[in-house]
Amino acid sequence: MLADINLLAAEAAAAQCNGIAQAADVSRDDSVAAMVQAAMAAWGHIDIVVNNAGITHLPQPMEELGEAEFDRIFAVNAKSVYLTARHIVPLMKAARAGAILNVASTAGVSPRPRLSWYNASKGWMITATKAMAVELAPFGVRVNAINPVAGETPLLKSFMGEDTPEMRAKFLATIPLGRFSTPEDMANAALYLCSDEASMVTGVALQVDGGRCI
Numbered sequence: 001m002l003a004d005i006n007l008l009a010a011e012a013a014a015a016q017c018n019g020i021a022q023a024a025d026v027s028r029d030d031s032v033a034a035m036v037q038a039a040m041a042a043w044g045h046i047d048i049v050v051n052n053a054g055i056t057h058l059p060q061p062m063e064e065l066g067e068a069e070f071d072r073i074f075a076v077n078a079k080s081v082y083l084t085a086r087h088i089v090p091l092m093k094a095a096r097a098g099a100i101l102n103v104a105s106t107a108g109v110s111p112r113p114r115l116s117w118y119n120a121s122k123g124w125m126i127t128a129t130k131a132m133a134v135e136l137a138p139f140g141v142r143v144n145a146i147n148p149v150a151g152e153t154p155l156l157k158s159f160m161g162e163d164t165p166e167m168r169a170k171f172l173a174t175i176p177l178g179r180f181s182t183p184e185d186m187a188n189a190a191l192y193l194c195s196d197e198a199s200m201v202t203g204v205a206l207q208v209d210g211g212r213c214i
Contacts, residue, residue: 001014001019001020001021001022001035001038001039001042002014002017002019002020002021002022003021003022003023003024003026003035004021004022004023004024005023005024005025005026005053007021007022007023010022010023020038020039020042022035022038022039026051026053026076026080026083026084027072027075027076027079027080027083028083029083029086032080032083032084032086032087033087036084036087036088036091040091045091045095046088046091046092046098047097047098047099048098048099048100048101048194049084049088049098049099049100049101050100050101050103050190050194051080051081051084051100051101051102051103051125052103053076053077053080054076054077054103054105054155055072055076055077055155056073056115056118056155056158056159057069057073057115057117057118057158058158058161059112059113059114059115059159059160059161060114061114062114062116062117065116065117070117073117073118073121074117074121074124077118077121077122077124077125078121078124078125078128081102081125081128082128084100085100085132088100089136089141092136092139092141093136093139093141096139096140096141097140097141098140098141098142099141099142099143099144099193099194099198100132100136100141100142100143100144101143101144101145101146101190101193101194102125102126102128102129102143102144102145102146103145103146103148103186103190104122104125104126104129104145104146104147104205105118105119105122105125105147105148106147106148106149106207106209106212106213107119107122107123108121108122108123108124108125108126108147108205109123109126109147109205109207109213110212110213112159115159122147125145126145126147126205129143129144129145129203129205130203130205133202133203134203137202142198142199142201142202143202143203144193144198144201144202144203144204144205144206145204145205145206146186146189146190146193146205146206146208147205147206147207147208147209147213148181148185148186148208148209149175149180149181149208149209149210149212150171150175150180150181151180151181151182151183151185151186152180152181152182152183153183156180159171174212175209175210175211175212176210176211176212176214177210177211178210179210181208181209181210185208186208189206189208193206
């Protein structure tokens with residue numbers, strides 16, 4: 001199931017992988033509940049959940065970010081993890097199996113200036129991953145995270161403030177492997193952490209960052 005606040009985008013992606021599209025605002029309890037109900041109606045169980053929704057703010061001094069924008073960042077980047085756990089963890093506990101993957105960020109490990117509240121939301125996600133992992137381990141449920149570096153996604157321009165060759169060069173200079181991440185980089189790491197091959201791995205926040213956090 002591909003869940004997105006933009007149903008048309010979810011449908012387009014789902015069509016490429018024989019998936020199911022679901023409209024969902026992961027910052028709202030009722031929407032997450034409906035998403036989970038739809039998944040259970042389709043399959044009768046949930047094996048894996050990937051908390052991939054995320055937003056940021058434009059680079060600016062921390063004290064200048066408006067309260068409404070701050071609330072929105074934490075609703076999407078943090079509250080969504082709580083809400084999916086609220087509705088899905090009981091199902092995984094009952095099944096005594098499951099894998100949860102939180103898409104955090106290198107920003108939660110090595111913060112960039114002027115992105116303070118985005119950095120903080122991703123640091124929260126990394127700590128939540130570890131807390132969830134240790135609490136859910138006795139139930140056979142694993143919880144991990146990946147920490148992407150800046151990549152070719154719609155958020156890239158927001159991170160940089162402006163998409164210019166000079167700004168790209170500035171960001172690339174902080175990544176030892178010398179390139180931005182790709183969706184494939186993230187997918188490969190996610191597939192491993194959610195697979196049975198990682199059955200002994202829980203509570204990690206895997207850097208997928210080209211060396212950015214070294």
